[in-house]
Amino acid sequence: MGTAGTHSEPAERTLERVMTLTRDLLERAQAGDWEDFPERQARRDAALHALLDPEPRLPAERLREPLAELQAMDRQLIALTESQRDRLQQELLQLMRGRKSARAYLGQ
Numbered sequence: 001m002g003t004a005g006t007h008s009e010p011a012e013r014t015l016e017r018v019m020t021l022t023r024d025l026l027e028r029a030q031a032g033d034w035e036d037f038p039e040r041q042a043r044r045d046a047a048l049h050a051l052l053d054p055e056p057r058l059p060a061e062r063l064r065e066p067l068a069e070l071q072a073m074d075r076q077l078i079a080l081t082e083s084q085r086d087r088l089q090q091e092l093l094q095l096m097r098g099r100k101s102a103r104a105y106l107g108q
Helices: 011-030 037-052 060-106
Strands: none
Touching (some): 011 037
């Protein structure tokens, strides 16, 4: 069985995996570990889609609390990724300014 989750996997297990993958994403983002974030997010998203698409595989009452927790973690992830994006933009601007200054100094 692959890591993305399939409809052959029990729905409760898929839900547990979605929660675990999301917590892992959040912990890594909080620690500043962005190395394989896109791949991990893709695995989480695939498992979430396997759970909910085209129809939820668990009753609404069973999904209500976990989905609320997922939304809260996603809000934190969005804030962290936006902060990381802004930091990287600033670093890139500083690098570009440094190169421009160096070229001007060298007369190029």
